[in-house]
Amino acid sequence: MxxxxxxxxxxxxxxxxxxxxxxxxxxxxxxxxxxxxxxxxxxxxxxxxxxxxxxxxxxxxxINEIYIKTILQIIGISYITEIGANIVKDAGLESVAVKIEMIGKVFILILAIPIFKSLIETIINIFPIT
Amino acid sequence: MIKFLACVFIIGSLTWIGHEYAKNLANRPRFIRLFKNALQILEAEIVYSQATIKESLTSVSEQIPNPISTLFKNIAGDIQQDKEQLYPIWEKHVDKFYNKHPLQLEDKEILQQFGRTLGQHDIIQQQKYIRLTINHLERKLTEAEERNHRYGKMSRSVGFLVGTFIVLLLL
Amino acid sequence: MIGDTSVLFQIAGIGIIVAMIHTILKQMGKEEYAQFVSLVGFIIVLLFVLNSISDLFQQIRAVFFLKG
Structure with missing residues (x-):
């Protein structure tokens, strides 16, 4: 164990x-x-x-390989953001930790854009706007 | 096993260096005190028994413990052999002594200055010079004692600690 | 399986010895040397930690396809 x-x-x-x-x-x-x-x-x-x-x-x-890869990258970014924020929080700098977490969220959003885009495209394909 | 031996070796040698430094620090006030005693005896010899310099140096060397005793004996012995001036002999021997023992440059300077006056004046003047030199040495003595008191213990423990530090770094 | 924890003890030892040297030097009135010793100890420990951080980051990059 x-x-x-x-x-x-x-x-x-x-x-x-x-x-x-x-x-x-x-x-x-x-x-x-x-x-x-x-x-x-x-x-x-x-x-x-x-x-x-x-x-x-x-x-x-x-499933398309790109989606899996993107999800893994998102998990990786959240993981490493957690580490950094924790270490900075241990040093007693709460505010810096909050900023690190925020920037991590922004990067996750950026990585999620292609998936989001393809989702929108699928929806538009199903219900075509005429 | 070799690692362990090397660790012990490093710690041991650095502790030894610290001890050596502390010993030097402790020896300096001892030597200065001995020189002071020697000069007091010399003063008594010159002023009261009115001996020649060679005789008084010899009798000083008989009453003082070893490293300084040999210094005075050598000087007295050199005077015997030829009739040149006293100062070069004095300077040579004090220089040799300074190289072998933990004295500082200032202590050597004081002794050299004293050697320059030795045998050049009448008894009253000579006594004044001896008194002056004893005063100088007194000042150096308090300074050296303070230094010893301050840094003696420190250098020992710092030597050991630095040794342990290096071992930890290399581990 | 957690790697060698001896580095932890090593760093703790360095810290204790640096603290002792610091205290001794401070008692003897060598304030500036004491500060210097503290700084050197800190930098050495920082080197250890930097090694470890770069290790971790390399591993994360390899695992999560974050290269480039």
Missing amino acids: EIFEVISVGIIASVLFLLLKDKQPSIAFLIIVLTVLYFFVFVIQYVQEILHLITYLGEEAN
């Missing part, structure tokens, strides 16, 4: 953080950042398996 490893690493990191908090706050913060990065690197392997499943299902269902 890998979850025990994650929990123990988290506990160790928080103990080390408490140890350094008074003397060297910056280095203590970097410890937290490193732990968070470890967690995300750790969990990305499992995310990869899920993504493989999604692409497999898409291929079986004969």
Whole structure:
């Protein structure tokens, strides 16, 4: 069970953080950042398996490859935005974290434009405006 | 295993460097104090028993612990051999001593200046010069003691800590 | 499976030692050296973290087809 490893690493990191908090706050913060990065690197392997499943299902269902790829990219952007926002929030800069999340949303929208466009086109094809 | 040995080696050598530095710091006030004592004895010899410089230097060297005792003995010995001026001999030996022991440049300068006056004046003047030099040395002594007190312990622990730091970096 | 966590301990050790050197130098009245030591320690730890960040970003790019 890998979850025990994650929990123990988290506990160790928080103990080390408490140890350094008074003397060297910056280095203590970097410890937290490193732990968070470890967690995300750790969990990305499992995310990869899920993504493989999604692409497999898409291929079986004969969905256009571009759509699947776009969705995966959107998930990736939200993932990485979450990481960045979390780290910045740990440093106590709530406002910067909010901006990062907002910019992430904007990029997701931009990526979604082609799908949205094709959706509109399909609807127009079904109900042609004469 | 080799890694462990290297770690021990790095920590050990840096701790040693720190100790050496602290030892130098601790030795300087000791030497200055000894020089002060030597000059006091020299003053007594010159003013009260009115001995020649060679005799007084020899008797100083008999009453003072070793590194300085040999310095004075060597100077006295060199005077015996030929009849040149005293100052070059003094300068040469003080220079040699300065290179071997943890004295600072200023301490050497004070001693050299004193050597320039030695044997050039009558007893009263000579006594004044000795007093002046003792005063100078007194000032240097308090300064050196303060430095030792301040940085002695620090250099020890900083040496050890820097060693550990480097080991951690290389791990 | 979470990689080597020894880096965490290494960084904590660096932090503790830097803090000790900082305290000693500060006690001896060498304020500017103390600040400098803190800065150097921070930069070294930052290098570790930067390595890790670039690792993570490379991996995310590979997994989510975000190249280019």
